Amino acid sequence: xxxxxxxxxxxxxxxxxxxxxxxxxxxxxxxxxxxxxxxxxxxxxxxxxxxxxxxxxxxxxxxxxxxxxxxxxxxxxxxxxxxxxxxxxxxxxxxxxxxxxxxxxxxxxxxxxxxxxxxxxxxxxxxxxxxxxxxxxxxxxxxxxxxxxxxxxxxxxxxxxxxxxxxxxxxxxxxxxxxxxxxxxxxxxxxxxxxxxxxxxxxxxxxxxxxxxxxxxxxxxxxxxxxxxxxxxxxxxxxxxxxxxxxxxxxxxxxxxxxxxxxxxxxxxxxxxxxxxxxxxxxxxxxxxxxxxxxxxxxxxxxxxxxxxxxxxxxxxxxxxxxxxxxxxxxxxxxxxxxxxxxxxxxxxxxxxxxxxxxxxxxxxxx
Amino acid sequence: xxxxxxxxxxxxxxxxxxxxxxxxxxxxxxxxxxxxxxxxxxxxxxxxxxxxxxxxxxxxxxxxxxxxxxxxxxxxxxxxxxxxxxxxxxxxxxxxxxxxxxxxxxxxxxxxxxxxxxxxxxxxxxxxxxxxxxxxxxxxxxxxxxxxxxxxxxxxxxxxxxxxxxxxxxxxxxxxxxxxxxxxxxxxxxxxxxxxxxxxxxxxxxxxxxxxxxxxxxx
Numbered sequence: 001x002x003x004x005x006x007x008x009x010x011x012x013x014x015x016x017x018x019x020x021x022x023x024x025x026x027x028x029x030x031x032x033x034x035x036x037x038x039x040x041x042x043x044x045x046x047x048x049x050x051x052x053x054x055x056x057x058x059x060x061x062x063x064x065x066x067x068x069x070x071x072x073x074x075x076x077x078x079x080x081x082x083x084x085x086x087x088x089x090x091x092x093x094x095x096x097x098x099x100x101x102x103x104x105x106x107x108x109x110x111x112x113x114x115x116x117x118x119x120x121x122x123x124x125x126x127x128x129x130x131x132x133x134x135x136x137x138x139x140x141x142x143x144x145x146x147x148x149x150x151x152x153x154x155x156x157x158x159x160x161x162x163x164x165x166x167x168x169x170x171x172x173x174x175x176x177x178x179x180x181x182x183x184x185x186x187x188x189x190x191x192x193x194x195x196x197x198x199x200x201x202x203x204x205x206x207x208x209x210x211x212x213x214x215x216x217x218x219x220x221x222x223x224x225x226x227x228x229x230x231x232x233x234x235x236x237x238x239x240x241x242x243x244x245x246x247x248x249x250x251x252x253x254x255x256x257x258x259x260x261x262x263x264x265x266x267x268x269x270x271x272x273x274x275x276x277x278x279x280x281x282x283x284x285x286x287x288x289x290x291x292x293x294x295x296x297x298x299x300x301x302x303x304x305x306x307x308x309x310x311x312x313x314x315x316x317x318x319x320x321x322x323x324x325x326x327x328x329x330x331x332x333x334x335x336x337x338x339x340x341x342x343x344x345x346x347x348x349x350x351x352x353x354x355x356x357x358x359x360x361x362x363x364x365x366x367x
Numbered sequence: 368x369x370x371x372x373x374x375x376x377x378x379x380x381x382x383x384x385x386x387x388x389x390x391x392x393x394x395x396x397x398x399x400x401x402x403x404x405x406x407x408x409x410x411x412x413x414x415x416x417x418x419x420x421x422x423x424x425x426x427x428x429x430x431x432x433x434x435x436x437x438x439x440x441x442x443x444x445x446x447x448x449x450x451x452x453x454x455x456x457x458x459x460x461x462x463x464x465x466x467x468x469x470x471x472x473x474x475x476x477x478x479x480x481x482x483x484x485x486x487x488x489x490x491x492x493x494x495x496x497x498x499x500x501x502x503x504x505x506x507x508x509x510x511x512x513x514x515x516x517x518x519x520x521x522x523x524x525x526x527x528x529x530x531x532x533x534x535x536x537x538x539x540x541x542x543x544x545x546x547x548x549x550x551x552x553x554x555x556x557x558x559x560x561x562x563x564x565x566x567x568x569x570x571x572x573x574x575x576x577x578x579x580x581x582x583x584x585x586x
Contacts, residue, residue, distance in 0.1 A: 224379055224442040228435050262441045268434040 006214050013211045015171070017068070018295040020203030022171045023178050024072035025296060027196030030179070035190055043079065046086040046139060050131065051362030053090020058355045063095035064251055064288035065208050067308055069201065071289050074304045075296030081145050084304045085138055088289075089131045089311060090359070092282065096123040097355045098254035102261045104351070107344050112265040117347055118330075118337035119264035119271055123257055123278040124354065125329035125336075130315030144314065148307035156299045167294040208288070212252045219249045227259065231269060236276040240316070243280025253278075253285035275330055279320055282312045379439055380447065383432050383454055384571075388505045390428050390461045391567070395501035397421045397468035398560065402494045405475040405553065407482050418472050425465035429458045453574020457508075460563040460570070467556050467563075474556075479549040486550075497526075497561060504564045511572040523565040530558035 001009075043049040057066040070087050073079045079087075103120035106113040138144045156165075182195050216223075226242040247256045257278050263269040289305040296302070320326050340347035400414040436451050481487060500523070507516055537551035569576075 220443050221379055224438055225382075227438045227442065231431075231434055231438070259441055263438060266437050268437045 001217075003218065006218055010211060010214050010218065013207045013214065014291070016203060017207035017211065018167055018292070019171045019174045019178075020200045020207055021068055021072045021075075021292045021295040022168065022175045023196055023200030023203060024069060025075045025200075026175050026179060027193045027198075027200055028073065028076040028078055029193075030196060031190050031193035035193070043083055043087060045366040046083075046135065047362050048366040049083055049086035050090040050093075050135065051359035051366070053087035053092075054094040054355065054359040055090075055363065056087075057091040057094025058097050058359075060205060061098050062205075062208060062252060062254060063091040063285055064212075064253075065205055066091045066094065067286070067289035067305075068204055068208070068292035071292040071296060071301045071304050072200070072204075075293075075298055075301040077298070077300075081149070081300050081303050081307065082142070085145055085307050085311070086135060088304065088308045089135055092308075092312070093124070093127045093131060094355065095253055095285070096120070096127055096257070097351065099123060099257040099261050100351055100355075102258045103265070104347060106261075106265045107347070109265075110341055110344075112267075113344065113347075114337045114341040115267060115271070116261050116265035117340045118333045119261055119269075119274045120257070120333075121336050121350075122271060122275050122329050122333035123282075125332045126275075126279065126315070126319060127282070129319055129329060130311070133318055134311060134314060144307050144311050145303070147310045147314075148303045151306045151310075152299050152303040156302055165294055165297060168297050171295055208251065212250055212255060215250045216255060219246075222246075222249070223259070227263070227269075230273055230277060236320070239273060239276040240280035240283075240320075243277035244284040245280075246277075247281040247284025248287045251285075251288055253281035256281040256284070271330055271333065272327070275327075276320070279312075279316050282315070283309065286312060379443065380450055380454065383435055383439075384509065386428060386432055387454070387458060387461060388509050390425050390432075390458070391464075391501060391505045391508065393421050393425050393428075394461055394464040394468065395498060395505075397425075397465055398471070398501065399494075399498055401468045401471035401475065405471055405479065405481055406487060406491050406494060408480075411472065411476045415472065415476070418469060422465045422469050425462055429462040432458055449575045453570045456574075457567050457570045460566045464560055464563050467560050471553065471556050474549065474552060481549065481553070490553075493557070497557065497564075500561065500564055504568050507568045508571045511568075513572060516568050516572045519568055520565055523561050526561050527558055527565075530554045530561070534558070 043052050053066065053070075056069070057063050060066055067088055070079070070084050070091070074081060074084050100117075100120040103113070103116035106116040134144060178199055179192070179196055182192055182199070187195055223246050226246055230239045230242055243256055246259075247253050250256065260269060260274045260277055264271060264274050286305065286309040289308050290302070293302040293305040318325075319329070336350065340350070397418050400418050403409050404411045404414050433455060436454055440448065440451055481490060500519075503515075503519055507519065533554045534551050537547040537554070540547045
């Protein structure tokens, strides 16, 4: 496909994605306040919200998708910014499952597997440490939400007001068509709302999948060149910025981090060189939620998108900038990889426990 | 370095091919110096550091380009896996030429001198011929051409046969060992160098030649 045509396709897909986010918001509004309250009361507890964020992201295998959905939910007013922030943090943890699963593909070559598993889990450890540090801090001081609110106040106005997003106007018609189509087949009330929400979800997931696929084709040469620059010679900050640029371009941190796994497995990229790239990917992936916020009509949606960025930037500031703590996630990942190297079954136990069992227990207890 | 993401430079296999051409230029430089040290009165200590540094540079570049090939396959998928495997083979051959040039230097440093001998002029002329073959190989690596590759292969194979005949002649000669042994070793290195040059050109033209025969053919 010619580049110009693929670029036009990507623009069309971004528009479709925004229609999906807006449909999500519309569907929940159709459901009515009582249903909304029943639906979202379970995530009022921050631990439950965190676990829902992890599980939801593991399910869709994309933090871009799950955070966009969270932005859509905040836009309806069903979830507050404070309740959405733990979910966003959970999405950050959940997204690391993809590259951990990619690393399991190397299980037959033990030395390769050890390197691949360490490169994958360094992302897990960093994100878990960031949540362990910033979630209590957020609950005590509201540092993430206050910073994000301060930024969104300056960008689009104060919370509670109506934000006249131009994108919202552009996507209004297609969303009305979706509602009209389902009304025409006889749906109404909660059934109509649920169907519109599901339609929005399908549109968001499909459009994000195709955006990522096409952007990967469009920027493959640039990604290749950037990764070559990181090999053995890039400083941490440069590697981080390249990770950010690649992720913004392909709209998926999973793509960026999954590219690193085979390279680490082959011994081409060291764990210490791969690590800052994953941190850049963490920040880069927040662009999708910010994009989704453009289709929302309240400033709170943008606040949540900005909270995602703020959380990741703060995580880097607290866990990467100070030298004494910088390589703790690397050491933890190497330790876990050593265990998985001796007994590969533990790698599967780890994935199941960290990404499914513990979050389910969390939802069960705190939800 | 971050701007590399936004710049429009050559990338992927094109970049690796142009770097390989540079490596071949380095290998030629080593070959020229090493053979000069052996066939003339050049002081070996004057060229030793240059040749060994060049060899290290070639080895380092080979490793770097092999890593870039792994990145290429990881990012772009396996659509051009044949070319990637061919490039790995090709890089190894250039690296071997660098090693063989160093072997010629080692021969000179061991005290062997082939200057001022009756066959020195012929050997110097042959050295010049092989040096130009490096240039031809670099051209064909950058721009593969079936017709020129065929012509190059014919000349290289004739030269290889000639070298082998000389090696056989030295091995069965009644002349003193101090005369024939260094020549037999030298021609063995030359034979390997030109054979590797042909390997480079053929791999560039056809990375993974397909087998045309089937195992069920009738005898």
